[in-house]
Amino acid sequence: MSNRLVNILVPVISVILGLLVGAIVMLVSGYDPVKGYTALWNGIFGDSYAIGETIRQITPYLLSGLAVAFAFRTGLFNIGVEGQLLVGWFAAAYVGVAFDLPMYIHLPFAIIAAAVAGGLWALVPGLLKAKLQVHEVIVTIMMNYIALHTTNVLIRAMSDGGENTGTIKETASLKSVFFESITDYSRLHYGIFIALAMVLVMWFILEKTTIGFELKAVGFNKNASEYAGMNVNKNIILSMVISGAFAGLAGAMEALGTFQYASVKGGFTGIGFDGIAVALLGANTPLGVVFGATLFGALKYGALNMPNAADIPVEIVSIVIAIIIFFVACGYVIRYFLEKKNKKKEAK
Amino acid sequence: MDYVIEMLGIRKEFGSFVANDNITLQLKKGEIHALLGENGAGKSTLMNVLFGLYQPEAGEIKVNGKSVKITDPNVANDLGIGMVHQHFMLVEKFTVTENIILGNELTKSGIINIKDAAKKIQSLSEMYGLEVDPYAKIEDISVGMQQRVEILKTLYRGAEILIFDEPTASLTPQEIHELIQIMKRLIQEGKSIILITHKLQEIMDVSDRVTVIRKGEGIGTVITKETNPNELASLMVGRQVDFTTVKDEANPTEESLVVNNLVVTDYRGIEKVKGLNLTVRKGEIVGIAGIDGNGQSELIESITGLRKVKSGSIKINGQDVTNKKPRQITEAGVGHIPQDRHKHGLVMDFSIGHNIALQTYYAPPISKNGIIDYGKVSELAQKIIKDYDVRTQGEETLARSLSGGNQQKAIIGREVIRNPELLIAALPTRGLDVGAIEFIHQRLIEQRDKGKAVLLLSFELDEVMNVSDRIAVIYDGQIVDTLQPKDTTEQELGLLMAGQHKTGKDVKQGEQQHVE
Numbered sequence: 001m002s003n004r005l006v007n008i009l010v011p012v013i014s015v016i017l018g019l020l021v022g023a024i025v026m027l028v029s030g031y032d033p034v035k036g037y038t039a040l041w042n043g044i045f046g047d048s049y050a051i052g053e054t055i056r057q058i059t060p061y062l063l064s065g066l067a068v069a070f071a072f073r074t075g076l077f078n079i080g081v082e083g084q085l086l087v088g089w090f091a092a093a094y095v096g097v098a099f100d101l102p103m104y105i106h107l108p109f110a111i112i113a114a115a116v117a118g119g120l121w122a123l124v125p126g127l128l129k130a131k132l133q134v135h136e137v138i139v140t141i142m143m144n145y146i147a148l149h150t151t152n153v154l155i156r157a158m159s160d161g162g163e164n165t166g167t168i169k170e171t172a173s174l175k176s177v178f179f180e181s182i183t184d185y186s187r188l189h190y191g192i193f194i195a196l197a198m199v200l201v202m203w204f205i206l207e208k209t210t211i212g213f214e215l216k217a218v219g220f221n222k223n224a225s226e227y228a229g230m231n232v233n234k235n236i237i238l239s240m241v242i243s244g245a246f247a248g249l250a251g252a253m254e255a256l257g258t259f260q261y262a263s264v265k266g267g268f269t270g271i272g273f274d275g276i277a278v279a280l281l282g283a284n285t286p287l288g289v290v291f292g293a294t295l296f297g298a299l300k301y302g303a304l305n306m307p308n309a310a311d312i313p314v315e316i317v318s319i320v321i322a323i324i325i326f327f328v329a330c331g332y333v334i335r336y337f338l339e340k341k342n343k344k345k346e347a348k
Numbered sequence: 349m350d351y352v353i354e355m356l357g358i359r360k361e362f363g364s365f366v367a368n369d370n371i372t373l374q375l376k377k378g379e380i381h382a383l384l385g386e387n388g389a390g391k392s393t394l395m396n397v398l399f400g401l402y403q404p405e406a407g408e409i410k411v412n413g414k415s416v417k418i419t420d421p422n423v424a425n426d427l428g429i430g431m432v433h434q435h436f437m438l439v440e441k442f443t444v445t446e447n448i449i450l451g452n453e454l455t456k457s458g459i460i461n462i463k464d465a466a467k468k469i470q471s472l473s474e475m476y477g478l479e480v481d482p483y484a485k486i487e488d489i490s491v492g493m494q495q496r497v498e499i500l501k502t503l504y505r506g507a508e509i510l511i512f513d514e515p516t517a518s519l520t521p522q523e524i525h526e527l528i529q530i531m532k533r534l535i536q537e538g539k540s541i542i543l544i545t546h547k548l549q550e551i552m553d554v555s556d557r558v559t560v561i562r563k564g565e566g567i568g569t570v571i572t573k574e575t576n577p578n579e580l581a582s583l584m585v586g587r588q589v590d591f592t593t594v595k596d597e598a599n600p601t602e603e604s605l606v607v608n609n610l611v612v613t614d615y616r617g618i619e620k621v622k623g624l625n626l627t628v629r630k631g632e633i634v635g636i637a638g639i640d641g642n643g644q645s646e647l648i649e650s651i652t653g654l655r656k657v658k659s660g661s662i663k664i665n666g667q668d669v670t671n672k673k674p675r676q677i678t679e680a681g682v683g684h685i686p687q688d689r690h691k692h693g694l695v696m697d698f699s700i701g702h703n704i705a706l707q708t709y710y711a712p713p714i715s716k717n718g719i720i721d722y723g724k725v726s727e728l729a730q731k732i733i734k735d736y737d738v739r740t741q742g743e744e745t746l747a748r749s750l751s752g753g754n755q756q757k758a759i760i761g762r763e764v765i766r767n768p769e770l771l772i773a774a775l776p777t778r779g780l781d782v783g784a785i786e787f788i789h790q791r792l793i794e795q796r797d798k799g800k801a802v803l804l805l806s807f808e809l810d811e812v813m814n815v816s817d818r819i820a821v822i823y824d825g826q827i828v829d830t831l832q833p834k835d836t837t838e839q840e841l842g843l844l845m846a847g848q849h850k851t852g853k854d855v856k857q858g859e860q861q862h863v864e
Contacts, residue, residue: 210710210718217706220697227654227684227692228706229675 043305080140082272096168118248430502
């Protein structure tokens with residue numbers, strides 16, 4: 001079996017196995033898996049509205065996945081994407097509400113504000129790691145809580161104790177009339193282009209620039225990088241800031257695209273944490289992140305249709321979705337069996 | 349004849365690559381049997397087959413005359429086969445006893461019985477003259493002692509047959525001498541030993557018979573007494589090898605490296621280099637001879653900018669580089685073959701091509717405005733792979749998957765091609781076979797003949813004697829003497845390295861000579 005075939009077969013078999021085990025869970029709990037999966041399929045691809053919403057859901061996952069993957073390539077574990085996303089979300093919404101500017105200034109300003117806010121939020125753990133060797137995992141986790149409650153306070157302050165910043169000005173919106181017209185008024189917005197552009201940006205930085213060369217070298221071997229004259233601390237900080245900027249952009253997608261505002265939150269959005277899974281599913285490569293985000297976004301959105309259309313409780317749906325993702329993540333097990341089978345064949 | 353181990357016609361394949369082909373090795377009871385071969389000849393593969401880590405595609409293994417299938421290392425253990433690995437597998441924070449019983453703990457109603465284990469280890473240690481303290485922590489004992497712990501580990505588990513995988517690679521001459529005594533003691537007590545090595549002198553000193561493999565094929569077995577290093581070398585490499593390095597008289601010109609009254613501390617803040625003076629001129633090779641731990645690493649690290657200098661100065665090509673950053677020093681015209689090629693020399697998960705660009709990626713012609721031209725990287729890599737005989741499938745291959753000798757050749761290519769005025773080579777031939785060593789020595793001499801300065805750090809006396817034009821002996825953080833290789837002997841160097849003066853008295857502080 002050629003390598004290429006294995007590379008295609010592994011994800012396909014993983015998804016099929018995940019669907020099968022998910023079906024067993026539904027059967028055991030007394031629900032019809034055929035009905036369930038039909039509902040899932042329709043939830044994702046059923047009509048133009050579903051497709052639009054699915055892509056809309058994929059957008060922030062792309063960016064949170066890139067954020068985690070980018071830090072990973074430099075050997076850093078950025079668990080703080082959730083917090084960086086929240087501050088990015090707030091920054092974009094604030095700029096969108098507070099300023100009156102022409103669109104060609106206002107929209108880029110709001111987007112950049114989100115990236116800068118996310119980057120600054122990630123600068124803190126980067127600095128602490130580089131200067132004081134404080135582990136970034138601890139700092140980023142704690143920064144998530146600080147972000148959550150700080151943005152809540154700021155939103156309340158902005159709205160005189162309200163729950164919501166109010167809708168952003170149209171000049172800062174990513175809303176797409178064109179997309180609305182072809183997807184039956186889904187919330188699909190132009191942000192998807194920004195997310196895809198960022199996939200290219202990450203690929204370009206890592207594969208083409210001296211900065212990417214340094215970041216990867218530091219990620220693999222700090223000692224050899226230092227010996228080769230690279231500034232290891234600078235690279236650690238830079239990596240965190242770029243990662244945070246991607247996370248901030250994910251927040252901008254929600255502020256300027258999906259919701260058009262920022263509101264007080266009782267808990268985390270989960271997009272930042274799911275970004276860890278997205279990045280790992282995609283082996284921390286830009287193209288892999290596209291794959292991971294698509295899977296995550298599609299399943300998450302499509303699953304919403306399962307309770308309505310197939311009467312399967314939300315809890316069971318969560319289990320089924322988790323099982324499918326679990327099997328995809330375990331792709332290497334399937335790869336192992338395929339290769340073992342290959343070996344046996346060769347031995348004969 | 350009684351053989352304790354017979355490996356007959358062993359063949360091991362990895363995909364289409366044949367690592368071992370029809371190799372036969374027969375170990376007699378009570379002998380030291382050397383297994384000789386170049387880096388990548390298939391010695392480790394063969395031993396991993398014996399140790400149960402790999403299953404052979406063809407061939408038979410017999411232990412004490414009985415055919416056996418060694419399916420995993422536990423089976424090998426039960427058959428009395430123990431392996432002393434080249435890279436020790438010890439837990440630094442644990443004591444000797446804890447390391448030895450790891451995975452095989454003696455328990456009394458569920459509680460580990462350290463005392464009895466320590467007693468048993470103590471008595472084993474005394475029996476074989478190992479002098480290991482069962483309660484010492486691994487991180488506190490020397491590399492030589494750590495190796496003895498590895499030996500004890502196999503003995504503790506009842507090994508009758510010991511495999512030593514390149515045991516002298518990281519030892520000092522003194523430790524090597526002691527190891528040889530230990531091996532002889534083991535034989536006296538009825539153990540049998542397989543010694544994997546590519547050091548010919550060791551084989552001549554210690555082994556009874558030698559099995560040679562070349563490029564995965566068994567070449568044959570010879571009796572040590574009936575052969576000589578030259579014959580062994582040509583059996584191993586497949587051609588005649590020149591041992592004496594041929595070189596012309598040196599033509600030293602102006603000073604390239606001037607180290608003045610240098611003081612450097614190690615990571616604990618303890619002074620390791622204590623007011624050291626050293627000069628290297630263009631057109632000469634200065635060899636630093638000394639026992640490991642006398643400040644060599646700290647000296648090299650401070651010259652190359654990896655470690656801060658406490659006081660004193662370092663000048664390179666007239667430029668003061670004291671406490672400058674590594675890149676500024678590199679740009680002052682320094683090439684550096686680092687002591688630890690895995691830690692400092694290479695990014696193991698980068699391709700060979702990326703590694704070759706590691707020092708030059710940031711400037712033209714490799715990159716422009718922060719964008720790397722990977723076409724140029726590939727060109728440079730292919731040139732080095734060709735010129736420096738780096739044996740690899742291509743520049744895309746990961747550095748990790750190259751043999752040690754080829755990794756080293758790639759590093760040397762990368763450093764030399766920049767044409768540095770000063771080349772610092774720290775243990776450049778450690779762990780390499782004679783063919784690669786010959787090649788690397790020639791490159792160093794070539795640089796000298798081009799009028800470059802070369803500073804060579806080595807723990808191998810014959811390397812220092814052969815390659816250097818001047819020898820600076822380092823002891824306790826100072827250069828205690830400089831000598832011409834032709835005016836000295838290994839005995840004299842050995843004494844100086846151990847802190848004795850030519851007359852036999854101790855070298856005292858302030859009495860050491862300045863080097864030129």
